[in-house]
Amino acid sequence: MNTSIVPATADTATLVLVALLAGASAASLAVLLARSLIALPAEDRTWLDRPPRFMHALWWPTRWIAQAVDPLLSAxxxxxxxxxxxxxxxxxxVSPAQLLAHRIAVGGLGALFAALVANAWQLPILACALTGALGGSLLAWSWFNDRTRARRRLLLKQLPFVLDLITLCVEAGLNLNGALQQAVAKGPAGPLRDELQRVLRDVRAGQSRAEALRRFAARxxxxxxxxxxxxxxxxENMGMSLGPVLRAQGEQRRSERFSRAEKAAMEAPVKMLLPLIAFIxxxxxxxxxxxxxxxxLAMGL
Structure with missing residues (x-):
């Protein structure tokens, strides 16, 4: 009797010790995580824009991950x-470290969601978590790329109208700075108006107009x-009148916009081919x- 009870008691003691060690490790990890979150410095966004909604939803973990990622980024x-x-x-x-940290945060959220689904459906948890992490990271970069492409399309779409507005102001007697101010005040809301506002801000900060425009083109x-x-x-360097130059630029940009629309219309049947074959x-x-x-079947064949 004694020899059969002793191993069972030893196994129970071992399990209790392992459970205590696991609990202590989890508690220590939780304490370290809480301290690191508390030590996260407050962010001064007085002169910064608000992050987009897709990033703002995970802004706190993004900032926390960015604090660790920032020293690892090369120049x-x-x-x-x-x-x-x-x-x-x-x-x-957003800073470069925050952009990379947001991708990691979305990947971690995708891994957590995939692990919960795998646990509920009795699937391999590790494989599903890795798949969810990859899917979350791809979703974050896909959102970023879609935002960049949408911004570029909207900017090129608004460019001819804004050029016509600037041309009208210049031919009415305003200088280029005044015409840009009118374009910012009266033009449609969008990325082009924001960029022109930054050009005017750079000029007011002391930069030359040519340098501000070059920075605009580089951005x-x-x-x-x-x-x-x-x-x-x-x-401006040759002393020419800006009215005819701006009018010619507006006509050229309008012609390019029409060409892009024709190209998109010609590409539509090709893009519809795969969904047509795969689904319809x-x-x-x-x-x-x-x-x-x-x-x-009714005929017995």
Missing amino acids: RGREHLMTRLRLAGLDFA IDEPAIASLVSAIIQA FPCTFLVLGFPIAMKF
Whole structure:
């Protein structure tokens, strides 16, 4: 009797010790996590823009992860991310480390959700968690790329109208700064108006107008904007009237917008081919073939 009770008692003591050690480790990890969250410095966003909604929902874990990621970023990687932030119009809202940290935070949320689903459905938890993390990271970058492309499309769409407005103001007797101010005040809301406002802000800060326009072209990184800035600077250096130059630029930008619309219309049938083959054709064949199959089954074939 004694020999059978002793091993059982030893096993129980071992399990209790393991449970205590696991609980102590979890408690220590929780304490360290809480201290790191408490030690997170307050963020001064007085001169910064509000983060977009998709990022603001996870802003607290994003800031916490960014604090650890920031020292690991190289100068080249930081510059690359900052260039992408400028193209998305987020360089005054998000830092490069926060952009990378947001991708990690969304990946972690995707891993947690996938692990919970896998546990409920009795699936491999590790594989599902890795898949969820990858899916979350891809979702974050897909959102960022979609925002950049949408901003570029809207900017090019508004450019001819804003150029016509600036041309009208210049031909009415205003100088270029006054015309830009009128375009900002009366133009449609969007990325182009925000960028022109930054140009005026740079000029008021003491930069020359040519340098402010060059920075504008560098931020957008679009051939149409680069051509417009180059034409304006060249016309000012040569003492030419800006009215005809701006009018010609507006007509050219309008022609380019029409060409882009034609190209998108011609690409639409090709883009519809895959959904048509993958989804619409099988459903059509199923609807047409089901009555025929039922008749064959009724005939005993």
